[in-house]
Amino acid sequence: MDILLPPGQVPSGGAVVNPFVIVDDAAGFVRFVADVFGVEETAEARTPMPDGKLIHAQLRLGTVDVMVADRLDGWPARPALLQVWVTDVAEVQRRAEAHGATTITPPTPFYGQTTLGRLLDPWNTLWWLYSPAPGRPDPTPAWEGGDTTVFSTLDHALRAL
Secondary structure, eight states: OOOOOGGGGGGGGGSOOOEEEEESSHHHHHHHHHHHHOOOOOOEEEOOOOOOOOOEEEEEETTEEEEEEOTTOOOOOOOOOEEOOOSOOOHHHHHTTTTTTTTEEEEEEEEEEEEEEEEEEOOOOOOEEEEOTTTTOOOOGGGGGOOOOOHHHHHHHHHHH
């Protein structure tokens, strides 16, 4: 028996799994994601409460809906660790920094002919950014004397949180 709904049967062409982020200033988070990744909020999903806080908002990145809500009294913030494939890691980091994010890992050669970069947004969501780098050889692993940037920047960022 299949447990997961087949991707073609997910309503509205969405993904089988979608992240949900709970933060202070959900509307600001939505603007950040829209501006940095060049996507639009799904307007019909926005659900404000009488006090103006958002109990639900969402944006579609590719086939994935990133859902967002404001943290309510007594709720913990639940930022996320998110992986996003982009065309240009450095450009996304530049755009994100202009909106208050911090680059954690600069564009760095990664395995599988990819470039990896990371950023931390003002809501403490850590974004893993990947872009294809066809033809580039894999780096030498850190445990074999290669560059430690990929691990050391992540380790430092997570310990600082």
